[in-house]
Amino acid sequence: MNHPALPYSHRHHQDPLPGAPALVVERLSVVYPGTKRLALRDVSLTVPVGARVALVGANGAGKSTLLKAVAKLLPIRSGEIRIYGNPPGACHHRVAYLPQRGEIDWRFPVTLRRLVLTGRYVHLGWFKRPSKQDRAITDTVIDQLGLTDLADRQIGQLSGGQQQRGLLARALAQEADLLLLDEPLNAVDAETRAIIVAVLARLGEQGKTVIAATHDLGRLETDFDGALYLANGREVAPPPGAFVGMKVGI
């Protein structure tokens, strides 16, 4: 892997601790800045390398909060997060985060290709321009997600499902080992759903670790290896008959 000459963050290249799980979360509590309510209380989670884990719960259950804390987008109130044995932010290129669609300004004049290319920026750092190889990787993942014909469209001219695939393409372009996906299957069409599910399966085969938030109880057993159920910021027991799979929580 090419290391950037001038990385955005100087804690860029800590190697994974041998044998460490992809993600360990211990008794994590999170409060949104400027509020008092605990958005996450004492949540613990262990995800082995190569596992695909679903975070399941209603809106406001704490799924996004957990993903954001792992991506170092939110400060931790108490508890601990270890990513391949290191604290969050220690290896930016190894962690990809797929935001909910509403968090991006879709009216901004960039093409889908350019959006996906931003997945390579973590490998470039300051001042370096994308190389031919970066562009080739971008084109490959765009093709994998069935977006080649749309690559030169402005991102606002895409359907919701196409935008979602574009965001996943960017996460893939980053070539990260741990992918944090916030509602990748929320309100997408059948075609997009099939493509995204196939990509998730392939990621599992490649030994990549995937943690995805979802409020959809259907098909969990085919798409994931394990599930953590959340409500009101805490881990809760799975509903009767719901998929459990690999043990990831307490």
Added chain:
Amino acid sequence: MNIIEWLIEPFRFGFMQTALIAAVLVGLACASIGVYVVLRRMAFIGDALAHTVLPGLVVAYLNQWSLFGGALIAGVLTALGIGWLSRRDAIREDTAIGIMFTGMFAFGILLISTVRSFRDLSHILFGNILGVTTDELVLIAVITLGTLALLVLFHKELELTSFDPIHAEVIGLRANRLRYLLLVLLAFTVVSSIQVVGVVMTSALLITPAAAAALLTQRLSRMFAIAVGIAVLSGIVGLYASYYANVSSGAAIVLTATALFAVAWIVHSLRRARQFETEDEELDAVYE
């Protein structure tokens, strides 16, 4: 007098040549940074920065310091102050801007009212492109080239943090630092354009050309090109208008930009109407 003579005539005068170069340079800088100002919805902050440099200008004027220096210090302080006030969610950014903007402007007006002759400072408020000195021209050139160079160097980061600051944070790129960079560049640009159109109208050079360009294209590179074209053209047309019609040059420049925006708006509306027509025809074809 033929058309060529008519075009060349004003530039027999040295001050008109200086004014022309100043207008082109300021147009370049304002329109380029203006694209980010418009796309990041920072129009209010651009206007505010132009107004908040007033006390800096007045203090510098009263002490016979460099007007540029006074304005720059006030502008950069405001840029940092706004960023600092709104860094947490307790005060929203537009509120912070509103407070800084009016407070600083009022302070500037208060200082002006202590000066006997308001006339001396009227060119600060409304611009005096015909009075640009060689020293000022050099400063304007340095600011323009510096701004353009930084916009090019940091283009990929500025672009990313504009439409997806969260991804920037995830890869360790602090979106806030880029915002500070943009605010400081904006302060420099605003100060250089005050000579041309004055405190009150500076935001027109920032916003109007970029807003017109945003109506005409959805490609960022073309948006920069069109915005720069409009700003430079406005500067030149405005100069001719002020020479031949003997009107205020700042106002003429701003009004030319406004007129070009109106043209862009009409082109945009016609295009949309045609787009709907084609879509209707396509739908008809499907139903048949």
